[in-house]
Amino acid sequence: MCRRAREIIASLEWCRTREDLIDALSVLLLIRDLGPIGRPSISRILGLGDKRTRNILLKLREAGLLGTSRAGAFLSSSANRLLNGIYCSRKGDYTIAGVACNIEDPELVSRNIMVLRDSIVIALSDPGSLEVIGWFNGDELALPRVSEELAKGYQELVKDSVACSNGCLVSLFRTEGICYRCCASLVHAASIL
Known part of the structure; x- marks a missing residue:
C-alpha cells in the first residue's frame, strides 16, 4: 500500500541495521532540501560523526543516489524520483x-x-x-x-x-x-x- 516507502527501503538494501537505514534516509532528505551541501554541514545538522557521514555518503554514491561537486553532495535524478512523494x-x-x-x-x-x-x-x-x-x-x-x-x-x-x-x-x-x-x-x- 505504501509502495513508495517500500521502494525507498529497497534502494537502501546495503543498510544492515534500522539505524543505518534511518541515517541514510535522513542524509538523502537533508541533501534534497539543502543540497548541494558539504559533509561537515551534514554531520553538524544531523548530529552524526564525520566518519559515519563519510561512510554513508560513500554508500549512497555507490548506490547511484548521490553525486558530488565542489559545492558538496547533491541528489541524482534517480534519487529525486525516489523521494518524490x-x-x-x-x-x-x-x-x-x-x-x-x-x-x-x-x-x-x-x-x-x-x-x-x-x-x-x-x-x-x-x-x-x-x-x-x-x-x-x-x-x-x-x-x-x-x-x-x-x-x-x-x-x-x-x-x-x-x-x-x-x-x-x-x-x-x-x-x-x-x-x-x-x-x-x-x-x-x-x-x-
Missing part, C-alpha cells in the same frame, strides 16, 4: 512528515496505528517527540484516537505542508528544528503497511 517540513514547533500512500481503506491506518507508532518511537529512541500519526487525503486529516477538536488544529498545520491528492500517511513531531530522522522514521514505518 516524501514530505518533510517545519511549521511552528512541529516537523511535519508525509509519505504518499495509496491506501483505499483508511481503517487500515487506524487498525495499525500502534504498530506504526511503535516503529517510529523505536527508530527515534525518543517517545516524546511524536505527537500524532494519521491519514491525510488532501482535504481532511484523520487522526485515530484524537478528539475532533484537537484534530482540527493539527489539520491546519498539515494542509499547507503536505500535498497529496491520493492520500498520505502523516505524522507530526514536536521538535526544536526540522527533524530529518523523524521524517525518515515515518518512511520506514510506512514500508511495513
Whole structure:
C-alpha cells in the first residue's frame, strides 16, 4: 500500500541495521532540501560523526543516489524520483512528515496505528517527540484516537505542508528544528503497511 516507502527501503538494501537505514534516509532528505551541501554541514545538522557521514555518503554514491561537486553532495535524478512523494517540513514547533500512500481503506491506518507508532518511537529512541500519526487525503486529516477538536488544529498545520491528492500517511513531531530522522522514521514505518 505504501509502495513508495517500500521502494525507498529497497534502494537502501546495503543498510544492515534500522539505524543505518534511518541515517541514510535522513542524509538523502537533508541533501534534497539543502543540497548541494558539504559533509561537515551534514554531520553538524544531523548530529552524526564525520566518519559515519563519510561512510554513508560513500554508500549512497555507490548506490547511484548521490553525486558530488565542489559545492558538496547533491541528489541524482534517480534519487529525486525516489523521494518524490516524501514530505518533510517545519511549521511552528512541529516537523511535519508525509509519505504518499495509496491506501483505499483508511481503517487500515487506524487498525495499525500502534504498530506504526511503535516503529517510529523505536527508530527515534525518543517517545516524546511524536505527537500524532494519521491519514491525510488532501482535504481532511484523520487522526485515530484524537478528539475532533484537537484534530482540527493539527489539520491546519498539515494542509499547507503536505500535498497529496491520493492520500498520505502523516505524522507530526514536536521538535526544536526540522527533524530529518523523524521524517525518515515515518518512511520506514510506512514500508511495513
